Amino acid sequence: MQASTTATFLDRLDSLDVAVSEGTPDACASLIDAAAGDPAVGTPLDIPGATMPDRVEMNPTVEELRAAHTGVTAGALGIASYGSVAIESDRAGTEPVSLFVDRNVVVMREADIVPGMADAFAWLGPRAREEDIDVILATGPSATADMGGLVRGAHGPKEVHVVLLSEEDSNAGDVPEADDE
Amino acid sequence: MSSETADSAGTTEKRGAKAARIRELMATEGDAVAENTRGFNAGRYESTGRLDDYEELKAEAREIKEDAIARLPELIEEVKTSVEANGGTVYVADDADDANRYIREVAAECEVERAIKSKSMTSEEIEVNEALAADGVDVVETDLGEWVLQIADEAPSHIVAPAIHKSREGIAELFNERFEPDEPLETAEELTHFAREELGKLVEDAELGMTGANFIAADSGTMLLVTSEGNARKTVAATDTHVAVAGVEKLVPSVEDFAPFAELIGRSGTGQDVTSYLSVLTPPVNSPVPDFGDGDAPLRDTDSDDRAFHLVLIDNGRLAMREDAELTETLYCIRCSACANSCGNFQSVGGHAFGGETYSGGIATGWEAGVEGLDVAAEFNDLCTGCSRCVPACPVGIDIPWINTVVRDRVNRGEADRSQLDWVFEELVPDEEPAGLDVGARLVGNFATLAKWGSRTAPVANRVASFGPARAALERVTGIDRRRELPSFSRESFVDWFERRGGARVPPERATREAIVYPDTATNYANVGRGKATVRALEALDVHVRVPALPDAGRAPLSQGMITTAEEAAHDVYAALAEEIDAGRDVVVIEPSDLALFRREYERFLADAAHERLSGASYDVMEYVYGLLENGGEPEALRGPSGFDAERGVAYHPHCQGRTIGVGEYSTAVLERLDYDVLVSETECCGMAGSFGYKADYYELSMDVGEPLVEQFGGTGRTVVAAGTSCGEQLDALLGSSVRHPVELIAPR
Numbered sequence: 001m002q003a004s005t006t007a008t009f010l011d012r013l014d015s016l017d018v019a020v021s022e023g024t025p026d027a028c029a030s031l032i033d034a035a036a037g038d039p040a041v042g043t044p045l046d047i048p049g050a051t052m053p054d055r056v057e058m059n060p061t062v063e064e065l066r067a068a069h070t071g072v073t074a075g076a077l078g079i080a081s082y083g084s085v086a087i088e089s090d091r092a093g094t095e096p097v098s099l100f101v102d103r104n105v106v107v108m109r110e111a112d113i114v115p116g117m118a119d120a121f122a123w124l125g126p127r128a129r130e131e132d133i134d135v136i137l138a139t140g141p142s143a144t145a146d147m148g149g150l151v152r153g154a155h156g157p158k159e160v161h162v163v164l165l166s167e168e169d170s171n172a173g174d175v176p177e178a179d180d181e
Numbered sequence: 182m183s184s185e186t187a188d189s190a191g192t193t194e195k196r197g198a199k200a201a202r203i204r205e206l207m208a209t210e211g212d213a214v215a216e217n218t219r220g221f222n223a224g225r226y227e228s229t230g231r232l233d234d235y236e237e238l239k240a241e242a243r244e245i246k247e248d249a250i251a252r253l254p255e256l257i258e259e260v261k262t263s264v265e266a267n268g269g270t271v272y273v274a275d276d277a278d279d280a281n282r283y284i285r286e287v288a289a290e291c292e293v294e295r296a297i298k299s300k301s302m303t304s305e306e307i308e309v310n311e312a313l314a315a316d317g318v319d320v321v322e323t324d325l326g327e328w329v330l331q332i333a334d335e336a337p338s339h340i341v342a343p344a345i346h347k348s349r350e351g352i353a354e355l356f357n358e359r360f361e362p363d364e365p366l367e368t369a370e371e372l373t374h375f376a377r378e379e380l381g382k383l384v385e386d387a388e389l390g391m392t393g394a395n396f397i398a399a400d401s402g403t404m405l406l407v408t409s410e411g412n413a414r415k416t417v418a419a420t421d422t423h424v425a426v427a428g429v430e431k432l433v434p435s436v437e438d439f440a441p442f443a444e445l446i447g448r449s450g451t452g453q454d455v456t457s458y459l460s461v462l463t464p465p466v467n468s469p470v471p472d473f474g475d476g477d478a479p480l481r482d483t484d485s486d487d488r489a490f491h492l493v494l495i496d497n498g499r500l501a502m503r504e505d506a507e508l509t510e511t512l513y514c515i516r517c518s519a520c521a522n523s524c525g526n527f528q529s530v531g532g533h534a535f536g537g538e539t540y541s542g543g544i545a546t547g548w549e550a551g552v553e554g555l556d557v558a559a560e561f562n563d564l565c566t567g568c569s570r571c572v573p574a575c576p577v578g579i580d581i582p583w584i585n586t587v588v589r590d591r592v593n594r595g596e597a598d599r600s601q602l603d604w605v606f607e608e609l610v611p612d613e614e615p616a617g618l619d620v621g622a623r624l625v626g627n628f629a630t631l632a633k634w635g636s637r638t639a640p641v642a643n644r645v646a647s648f649g650p651a652r653a654a655l656e657r658v659t660g661i662d663r664r665r666e667l668p669s670f671s672r673e674s675f676v677d678w679f680e681r682r683g684g685a686r687v688p689p690e691r692a693t694r695e696a697i698v699y700p701d702t703a704t705n706y707a708n709v710g711r712g713k714a715t716v717r718a719l720e721a722l723d724v725h726v727r728v729p730a731l732p733d734a735g736r737a738p739l740s741q742g743m744i745t746t747a748e749e750a751a752h753d754v755y756a757a758l759a760e761e762i763d764a765g766r767d768v769v770v771i772e773p774s775d776l777a778l779f780r781r782e783y784e785r786f787l788a789d790a791a792h793e794r795l796s797g798a799s800y801d802v803m804e805y806v807y808g809l810l811e812n813g814g815e816p817e818a819l820r821g822p823s824g825f826d827a828e829r830g831v832a833y834h835p836h837c838q839g840r841t842i843g844v845g846e847y848s849t850a851v852l853e854r855l856d857y858d859v860l861v862s863e864t865e866c867c868g869m870a871g872s873f874g875y876k877a878d879y880y881e882l883s884m885d886v887g888e889p890l891v892e893q894f895g896g897t898g899r900t901v902v903a904a905g906t907s908c909g910e911q912l913d914a915l916l917g918s919s920v921r922h923p924v925e926l927i928a929p930r
């Protein structure tokens with residue numbers, strides 16, 4: 001079930017031209033390092049075992065945010081059928097760090113991918129009522145068609161890169177079926 | 182000068198002005214609007230086509246809205262409590278002035294010098310920009326399209342893509358003139374990048390951020406904002422005072438209710454599965470306010486008390502609409518724009534003609550009637566031709582053409598001051614409508630009587646119809662364009678022909694089924710050929726056929742907003758057919774617009790059981806033939822392609838209303854079954870739409886709407902078929918070839 005959900009998610013991200021890196025949490029820092037441009041700022045990931053590369057400024061000033069090329073933030077949830085990621089606001093500044101940059105690197109766990117939109121709102125509902133959370137369901141980069149043609153990168157990021165973390169190597173137990181005749 | 186002449190000169194002048202305005206818009210904005218809206222519309226088909234549960238989602242969305250509007254006062258109270266518990270404030274404004282007064286107070290209290298806005302139609306409705314500007318506040322639209330319009334000082338032409346009428350070249354010229362950049366801007370990328378930089382600076386020192394809200398959950402005070410550019414996110418994130426302006430109808434009970442709308446709104450509107458950003462906010466939002474004035478200040482800020490939030494809920498006529506049995510459905514509208522994009526007329530003229538003070542497109546009639554008043558709605562209401570292509574497109578299932586019909590009816594009644602020309606029509610137009618109804622409307626609305634009269638006096642009537650000076654006079658008095666060919670009436674009606682030939686040729690005992698062919702007014706008096714073909718085709722498939730004289734179905738009066746007359750027709754038709762249906766006979770209908778009446782609009786006029794019986798027993802002729810073939814009827818009994826048809830194939834334009842009730846594809850299926858090569862049109866409506874294209878004001882528009890058909894069918898050499906009488910006339914005019922009903926192709930001679 002999760003495998004097919006993940007496959008759908010990856011498929012959708014691909015159609016949105018969102019780059020994806022997959023790995024286990026201990027590879028997290030290097031995956032981010034490869035995905036992030038320079039300079040990079042970030043906010044805490046709060047994913048067990050996942051760390052940030054040192055070059056990502058984790059407590060940026062406003063000026064550092066302004067100058068940043070990449071913002072690295074956690075994704076709280078993924079929606080498979082849309083290729084959307086949920087970015088949850090916090091006092092560390094996850095919302096501005098994911099927004100006022102050219103590239104948003106979103107780090108999330110494979111286990112947090114849900115199949116569809118209704119699942120996402122079922123997750124959101126109770127937390128909105130009890131914790132007043134603010135969430136952006138972001139699908140691909142920002143875009144506009146207002147200037148006489150489709151342009152990626154309007155007010156928000158021009159590019160999105162998803163770092164998808166799974167508990168073990170996702171290929172380990174997954175023997176591809178032979179399809180030769 | 183007699184008052185009569187003065188009056189008719191005045192009407193002619195008014196008509197001329199309207200035609201000129203439409204002509205101008207088609208010339209200046211038509212191409213950009215057409216390209217964009219047709220693109221959105223095609224995108225809608227693709228995107229909704231990818232949803233397995235599209236119909237279920239629409240039903241769910243509809244149900245949520247029905248429930249929410251029914252419980253609206255209760256939800257307003259609930260959201261007040263929720264938002265206040267979150268630390269925000271709710272203000273319910275009676276009208277635009279009340280809302281603006283409150284927002285100005287908020288701005289004054291926070292000493293706001295600059296307010297940034299994300300796109301919100303409701304804020305346009307109350308004209309809050311002007312109100313704040315009067316207090317010296319610099320109001321900046323951050324949606325790129327809205328910003329372009331703000332610079333150009335123009336009004337939106339589309340509810341979702343406001344600058345849809347502007348071309349890239351036009352925007353580049355505007356920017357280059359206004360900002361004089363070192364290098365002139367040219368491409369969409371350059372323009373977007375430039376706007377992002379300019380607006381980025383303005384965003385940094387804004388104090389107040391104003392957004393709309395697509396949906397608000399009463400249970401938590403959470404709102405859903407549907408955007409793509411990221412400007413709504415910036416508007417909220419960068420400022421410490423957030424004002425959200427929304428109509429009261431945006432309330433739904435809970436956050437979970439957002440789900441079907443989140444799936445439907447982008448797909449229905451611009452054809453995107455989902456827009457880049459769905460902001461699900463429970464303000465005041467939990468995000469630090471960046472201190473852009475102090476670059477060294479850390480972004481992180483644990484003091485969570487730095488933001489204020491005001492939810493301004495606008496009534497402005499909505500609670501009265503809720504009490505209005507006919508207009509209340511308007512409040513279900515989620516402003517997706519599907520009704521505009523799927524509309525042939527809108528595609529040609531855009532929202533500057535097809536719109537009122539704020540809203541545009543099909544549903545704008547409902548909004549403007551409720552918010553501004555009937556007179557504003559009256560100005561553009563007749564651009565809805567009732568083609569009904571928006572009905573299946575609307576994600577909340579609003580019967581948009583019906584709302585237009587109701588408003589037209591009210592306008593007719595409101596304007597009922599007795600005209601001196603009424604006497605001309607007393608004999609001719611025995612309707613149930615108020616005296617003084619527009620002469621042209623009345624003439625069209627009473628088409629059945631005219632047709633009967635025309636048929637009886639056919640040689641004379643037909644000669645008058647093609648006589649220049651008479652046509653000029655007709656145009657002056659009725660507004661029927663002289664360039665249109667009027668229907669030419671047949672001397673022998675369909676019913677009379679059937680009787681003269683000796684009635685049915687397949688006796689009931691030898692028949693597989695028994696059917697009544699409904700002699701609609703057009704078939705009966707003008708287009709008798711397709712009636713005869715229907716009889717021959719059905720008899721070839723062993724059906725016992727009868728063609729009794731039956732009352733007119735009421736399509737023409739309904740199209741003119743003459744609801745009472747149409748309702749009378751419904752009762753008459755049902756009374757005349759009830760016994761036939763009870764006897765197990767099928768009702769076969771040739772004119773799709775009449776079948777659409779039986780299935781759709783009659784639901785409003787007849788008792789439920791009566792409507793179910795009539796619509797259940799009625800079939801489109803090609804649907805019926807398809808059913809007969811599926812049930813063992815011999816295709817060999819019908820005529821397959823020969824000569825020209827075999828060589829070049831057939832081009833088929835499905836009737837707009839026929840498509841809406843789902844019978845458009847039977848013609849294709851039957852023709853293909855008989856081995857015809859069929860090219861099917863992708864155009865929503867031919868542009869004639871019953872009587873619309875006859876009106877002098879709209880002749881050119883109507884021809885423009887039909888243009889894509891010329892592009893698709895013109896020069897293909899295919900035999901053109903169309904089921905609707907008016908489609909046939911329009912295609913005749915557009916393609917210069919004579920058009921037949923598909924049944925005329927397949928019926929044995």
Ligand code: SF4
Pocket residue numbers: 449513514515516517518519520521543544571574575576577578579581
């Ligand atoms: S009436 Fe329906 S189709 Fe038109 S904008 Fe509203 S929701 Fe969309």
